[in-house]
Amino acid sequence: MVVGAFPMAKLLYLGIRQISKPLANRMKEAARRSEFFKTYICLPPAQLYHWAEMRAKLRIMGLNTEAVKPLNEAAAVELGAELLGETTVFLVAGGCLVLEYWRQKMQQRRKEGEQRAAWGAVQGDVDHLEQALEQLQAQVRAAAPLSALEELRAQMEDMRAQLCEPDSDAPSAPQTEPASQE
Secondary structure (H helix, E strand, O other): OHHHHHHHHHHHHHHHHHHHHHHHHHHHHHHHHOHHHHHHHHHHHHHHHHHHHHHHHHHHHOOOOOOOOOOOHHHHHHHHHHHHHHHHHHHHHHHHHHHHHHHHHHHHHHHHHHHHHHHHHHHHHHHHHHHHHHHHHHHHHHOOOOOHHHHHHHHHHHHHHHHHOOOOOOOOOOOOOOOOOO
């Protein structure tokens, strides 16, 4: 499942990047044309990025220089516009990830709520059945002490007694004496 999700996530990221590119390009153009954007939005991050990059490169090469020559204005505006565009793409992609995380969390909470509701319904049914069982047990205890088997035995004994008694009202069969053979 994770292997299948990775290409989908990459495809989604590329789609978001392609969608946010026109927005980033518009911001770059505005940064190049507007003096306010140049001075306060593009130049400071570009100079900071250049300074940090040059310091890291010089340290890697073993050189320890304190002063890094700043970029000229045209290169700084271009670098600042690129940084602004990439930051825009990154923020849009990050926002999409946050929204997806939030959506998954809400879906999980909804499922947990449904499970709790179902569990509560099952618990209510169990409680109802327990009460019904207690009522039936109370009815059984309150009923006559003879069980159904004992009642059947008593009825069987009555039937045997009736079958074994000779009937006094019924005519008796004629008694024939055996004929003698002479």
